[in-house]
Amino acid sequence: MVRLTDHALTIVSRERIMKTYVILGGNGVFGVHTAFYLLEQPDTKRVICVGRNPEKPEPFTLKLGKGDPRYAYHQIHIVFEHDRLFEMLDRERPDVIINFAAQGEGAASWKYSWRYFDTNATAIARITEDLMKREYMERWIQIGTSELYGSVSKPADENSPVLPTSPYAASKAAGDMHLISIAKTLKFRMNIIRPSNAYAPGQQLYRILPRTVVCGLSGKKLPLHGGGQAKKSYIHARDLAHAIYLVAQKAELGKTYNVGPKEPVAIRHLVELAAAEMKISFDALCDVTPPRFGEDWIYWLDSTAIGKDLGWKPQISLEKGVADMVAWGRKYLSHLVIVPQTYTFHA
Numbered sequence: 277m278v279r280l281t282d283h284a285l286t287i288v289s290r291e292r293i294m295k296t297y298v299i300l301g302g303n304g305v306f307g308v309h310t311a312f313y314l315l316e317q318p319d320t321k322r323v324i325c326v327g328r329n330p331e332k333p334e335p336f337t338l339k340l341g342k343g344d345p346r347y348a349y350h351q352i353h354i355v356f357e358h359d360r361l362f363e364m365l366d367r368e369r370p371d372v373i374i375n376f377a378a379q380g381e382g383a384a385s386w387k388y389s390w391r392y393f394d395t396n397a398t399a400i401a402r403i404t405e406d407l408m409k410r411e412y413m414e415r416w417i418q419i420g421t422s423e424l425y426g427s428v429s430k431p432a433d434e435n436s437p438v439l440p441t442s443p444y445a446a447s448k449a450a451g452d453m454h455l456i457s458i459a460k461t462l463k464f465r466m467n468i469i470r471p472s473n474a475y476a477p478g479q480q481l482y483r484i485l486p487r488t489v490v491c492g493l494s495g496k497k498l499p500l501h502g503g504g505q506a507k508k509s510y511i512h513a514r515d516l517a518h519a520i521y522l523v524a525q526k527a528e529l530g531k532t533y534n535v536g537p538k539e540p541v542a543i544r545h546l547v548e549l550a551a552a553e554m555k556i557s558f559d560a561l562c563d564v565t566p567p568r569f570g571e572d573w574i575y576w577l578d579s580t581a582i583g584k585d586l587g588w589k590p591q592i593s594l595e596k597g598v599a600d601m602v603a604w605g606r607k608y609l610s611h612l613v614i615v616p617q618t619y620t621f622h623a
Contacts, residue, residue: 293319294319294320294321295319295320295321295371295372295414295524296321296322296323296324296368296369296370296371296372297311297314297320297322297323297324297370297371297372297373297374297524298324298325298326298364298365298368298370298372298373298374299311299323299324299325299326299373299374299376300326300354300373300374300375300376300377301326301327301375301376301377301378301419302324302325302326302327302349302376303325303326303327303328303329303331303332303337303349304327304376304480305336305476305477305478305479305480305513306376306419306474306476306513306516306517307325307327307374307376308325308336308337308338308340308478308513309476309478309513309514309516309517310374310376310513310516310517310520311323311325311340311341311347312338312340312514312517313514313517313518313520313521314517314521315341315344315346315347317521320346321346322346322347322348322368323341323346323347323348324347324348324349324350324364324368324370325340325341325347325348325349325350326349326350326351326352326354326361326364326377327349327350327351327352328351328352328353328354328377329351330351331349331351333611334608334611335478335604335608335611335612336478336480337478338477338478350364352364354377354395354399354403355394355395355398355399358402358403358406361403362406365407365410366410369412370412370413371412371413371414371415372413372414372415372416372417372524373407373413373415373416373417374417374419374520374524375400375416375417375418375419376419377395377399378392378395378396378419378448379391379392379394379395379396379444379447384444385442385443385444385447386442386443389443389447392443392444392446392447393443393447393450395447396444396447396448396450396451397447397450397451397454400418400451400454400455401454404416404454404455404458404464404466407464408458408462408464413465414465415465415466415467415523415524415529416455416464416465416466416467417466417467417468417469417520417523417524418451418452418455418466418467418468418469419469419471419520420448420451420452420468420469420470420471420532421444421445421448421470421471422470422471422472422473422509422534422536422575422576422577423440423441423442423444423445423448423575424438424439424440424445424446424448424449424452424470425437425438425439425575425577426439426440426441426445427441427573427574427575428574428575428576429574430576431576431577431578432534432576432577432578433534433577433578433580433581434470434532434533434534434581438452438453452468452470452532455468456468456530456532459529459530460530465529466529466530467523467527467529467530467531467532467533468531468532468533469516469519469520469523469532469533469534469535470532470533470534470535470577471511471516471519471534471535471536472508472509472510472511472534472535472536472537472540472575472576472577473508473509473510473511473575474510474511474512474513474516475510475511475512475513475597475601476512476513476514476597476600476601477600477601477603477604478604479601481612484543484546484547485546485550485598485601486601486605486612488546488547488550488551488561489550489554489601489602489604489605490605490609490612490613491561492550492551492554492556492561492605493554493602493605493606493609494609494613497561497562497563498547498561498562498563499562499563499565500543500544500547500562500563500564500565501565501566501567502564502565502566502567503544503564504542504543504544504545504546504547504562504564505542505543505544505573506542506543506567506573506574507540507541507542507543507573507574507575507576508540508541508543508546508574508575509536509537509539509540509541509575509576509577510537510541510546510594510597511535511536511537511590512590512592512596512597512600514591514592515535515590515591515592516535518588518591519533519535519582519586519588522582522586522587522588523582523586526586527585527586528585531581531585533579533581533582533585533586534577534578534579534581534582535577535579535582535588536576536577536579537579537590537594538579539576540574540575540576541594544558546594546598547561547562549594549595549598550598550601550602553598553599553602554602
């Protein structure tokens with residue numbers, strides 16, 4: 277019998293716990309920051325990001341993976357290139373698949389709403405059905421949304437009613453319900469994370485914080501819908517990445533977790549923080565415009581469960597996060613002011 281030395285046993289043990297991650301929707305800002313976070317962890321073997329478009333330029337990817345052989349990016353459309361997706365998955369044999377991929381603009385989802393179900397529900401059903409024929413995946417982590425709870429008057433916990441108020445939120449709810457059903461009946465290995473409104477350097481410019489920063493630094497007016505009275509719960513993408521990592525390591529399979537701060541803030545307050553960081557007055561920065569059609573007035577999550585089970589809590593204050601956004605805007609302003617503005621911004 278061959279006996280392994282203590283050193284060899286340590287190597288074998290380490291090799292067993294090293295994980296390969298695939299991030300679907302990895303070309304978006306939250307996938308980017310999750311990839312950064314995972315690559316910092318000592319037990320990460322490899323991180324592969326998948327996006328439907330070519331990798332975005334540096335202001336949005338922040339040099340992710342440059343010079344790191346553990347990182348790769350693949351341009352694959354998960355709705356139309358199912359075969360290519362599984363060629364890559366079967367080759368990489370990921371331990372954990374994190375799904376950020378979504379049609380994600382709630383305000384825009386009233387037009388061509390079927391496209392949201394194609395990506396946010398049907399693609400999930402098709403991918404997970406084929407994954408159940410494979411044995412290599414330990415866990416699927418679905419990134420949901422706080423919007424499926426609708427506008428609330430108190431913090432929504434994981435057992436709160438699902439009350440979507442847009443086709444986007446309805447499609448995300450459909451994806452979640454499918455995952456819950458196959459986890460319960462077919463023992464599909466998954467968890468769902470429902471985050472509040474996330475933000476981070478590299479975010480697309482139709483979102484409120486990057487749009488505010490670019491407008492303020494370039495001397496343009498920010499159209500602020502409804503005067504910014506709606507309240508949202510904002511979380512830095514790095515805090516979300518920390519939650520994903522904890523779930524990947526030790527969450528009970530099948531559980532759903534909300535991830536957000538204790539209190540929501542008015543969008544006006546968020547804009548005021550950014551204006552102060554840029555040393556601009558609120559009135560000089562903003563033009564108040566009518567409210568957006570169908571806008572929910574408050575998103576608010578109860579994140580007690582993930583704190584109790586996994587020890588998660590937000591680490592980055594809103595003030596620090598806003599300062600990070602302004603610093604990012606200053607660094608890349610010459611690139612950001614020429615990005616085409618094809619969307620009406622929202623929170």
